[in-house]
Amino acid sequence: MTLQTLPRIALIEDDEIVRQTTCQWLELAGFEVEAFSHGKAGLDAVLQHPFDAVVSDVKLPDVDGLSILNELELHQVATPVLFITGHGDVDMAVGALQNGAFDFIEKPFEPERLSQRVSEAVDSYRQQASTQERQAYLARISGLEKVLIGQSRVMQQLREQVAKLARIDTNVIIYGETGCGKELVATSLHNESARQAQRFVPINCGAIPENLFESELFGHESGAFTGANQRRIGKFEYAHKGTLFFDEVESMPASMQVKVLRALQEHTIERVGGNQSIAIDTRVIAAAKADLNGHETFRQDLYYRLNVAQIHLPPLREREDDALILFEHFTRQTNPETRLASEADRHAILSYSWPGNIRELRNVAVRFALDDGISVMEILSNRPSSTMEAVQSDVPLLIQLHNFERKVLHECLVAHQGRIHEVMLALDLPRRTLNQKMKKFGLNRADYT
Template sequence: MSHQENMHLALIEDDDIVRQATSQWLQLAGYQVLEFANGQSALDKIPEQFPGIIISDVRLPDIDGMALLPQLLSHNPSIPVILITGHGDVDMAVKALHKGAFDFVEKPFNPERLLETVARAQERRKTQVNSDERERYLEQAEGLERILIGRSGAMVNLRQQLLKIASIDTNVIIYGETGCGKELVAHCLHQVSQRNKHEFVPLNCAAIPENLFESELFGHEAGSFTGAIKRRIGKLEFADKGTLFLDEVESMPPGMQVKVLRSLQENTIERVGGNTAIKTDLRVVAAAKEDLQLHPEFRQDLFYRLNVAQLYLPPLSERGDDILLLFEHYTQQVHSGTRKASPSDQQALLSYPWPGNVRELKNVATRFALDNSLTVGEILAARPNLTTEPSSASLPLAIQVQNFERKVLHETLQRHNGSIIDTMEELDLPRRTLNQKMQKYGLYRSDYTE
């Protein structure tokens, strides 16, 4: 809807001269215009899923404007209808506004006034069409797209990488800020792998007291310490043939890192208080907020054991319109048929920095769905002032370089309205290299053309 070729109008006017003049003016402004001389022909020929807006004279030879309006809206209640009225029809037009008309313009009208009204209607239509597209996406999404929701290049790339890594059956580190959904990604990795018939065992390393860590991971025999009344199976053993997810792995105590490394190297564990080596076969998926290789207390040998493959989960602020898609998804989860985000709500969602990422968005969406009196802006204004923004320096160097490269490509394409030639010249890149990088980062020329 942002491109002129998608700016559709249906014009219903019985006066040939007025219709032709108005149509010509609208076409010069960049709109595609369907012309109708009476109401019935418009009802017969305007498609049910017409993507534009309708301009109609109130006085038509066959159908009264008040009778025509509900018929125009019956197929698509969200379509904006602008009424053209004579002086004596203003009261009728005001009543039509209460019955769903978008606005009215009084004859004789200034063309600029009409274009201004059309532009406002077009913005509303664009918002509605985009909302409809998001609804269709959510309804039709299958497999990973239904869980790892998003149409941004970053999310498409994440799903593709996840599928490749899942088939290799190797250890993985997932990097991402707090609240991005790292455990959800780990669970998806398990579900699409050959280990999905066995257990997915999550463990938050930051939530376990150090004195209980060994027992939690390795289990213990009855009587091995005070309070150990009976044998307990640890997470490593329970995850046998499945997947062990170590969240916030950077918080693992240094003493435990040695024991975990040995267990992964030898594929065995010993319960606390036991002497028997128990064979294990598991995949370890670790999650971290910062580059483990740069963490002063994280063992390099354990890092290399875990870092066979990497996945990077982008912060919500880098996912563009996925914010609106996820917001709609979470409001629907509260109850179907809930109210929609208005254009101002959507603007507030897109301009907010989302320090709490998807977890914070879900909270805002839930509040919005439950309280019809609150706008998104009011909900966000009432949130705590989180001034500490996460630093990209905590991410692996390779990820930082990729983020920088994507940002430069995005800004250059934006500056040149998607011109490949101009982008190649400014960045001194061969066409093939530019195409490869655009594909890698999910950047499409059509997103930048006007």
């Protein structure tokens, strides 16, 4: 999560003693405070410099609090305003509240009460500003940034590297954890290159049976083997003048690695069962989860042929607040009318480690967009990566507690075969509470009877 500076508060109070003590209270509560004795001076400062909140007396010698509120609205300054008011000024404060003030607090007040409300105002303001910033970012991006989305420094560097390597017609290895978007980067390298008008041909090395691998890559002639009833063009030939993408290249069978190496060296292939050499002009991009240098089952000569350039994709947990931007992008993509994520949702998104990276985030965002009644925490709590059997130290405590409560309830329902009265007795829960918890965790009695 991005580190934020101390919240800046503009305190406007004409009573010197009240101003000094309130300033001290707020500073002790962790705020950076700039105090003003006159409303005009405080208003000018807020209009010229960014503040996270304004704390102001309702009645001031030069202007009243409502005038300050109106001026801020006139200049489209969204900084929240909290008013401090004496008993006789409550009506004015209520009017200010109706005109957009965040809150008002009557004198005398508890310092803790003031600091709590100021903190809530700051959180609300920063969240609103952050949401607007993300929406503005998603609305203005174009080109490569619209594909490789993110404002973090590592994503800016990645886009620069992709743009540079796209112009150089050379082989590339992309490294990254599962779900980081390796194929998306490979596609971007192709689409930004001089080969963009030709084919981008992906092949997952881990998904092809070894006995079919050669035919899949090089094609075959009719009658080359049982079932080969007609000539078939292989991936290398199909990607001629374009780009061939080897995903999970570390899974390529050893018997095929030497043949792929020869094809890359000679720029020719032969179909299975054929004798004719076929010239190929294919750029090869490979992707792997771990470094291939010194890999026990991967040929080093093939590694050096592929490893002309490298791209390392950062996991989502190292991309600062990009998770929030991507979450908003995926939810809007799924349903443009999706509700905004709540503070608890945003906290869950930023504190979760995302072991499945962008792929996992996209799945959660789609589920969130399709179900108006579900929270991010509830979705994460029901995912296999968050179960109590495999508790992770980087899973937030609230999610672990949620998981544990659900697990206990689930096991009790299993043990008693869905007999509600027995479950009530075993867990010492009233019927209404049990029903609420079953609904909360998506547990249905019929599934256990």
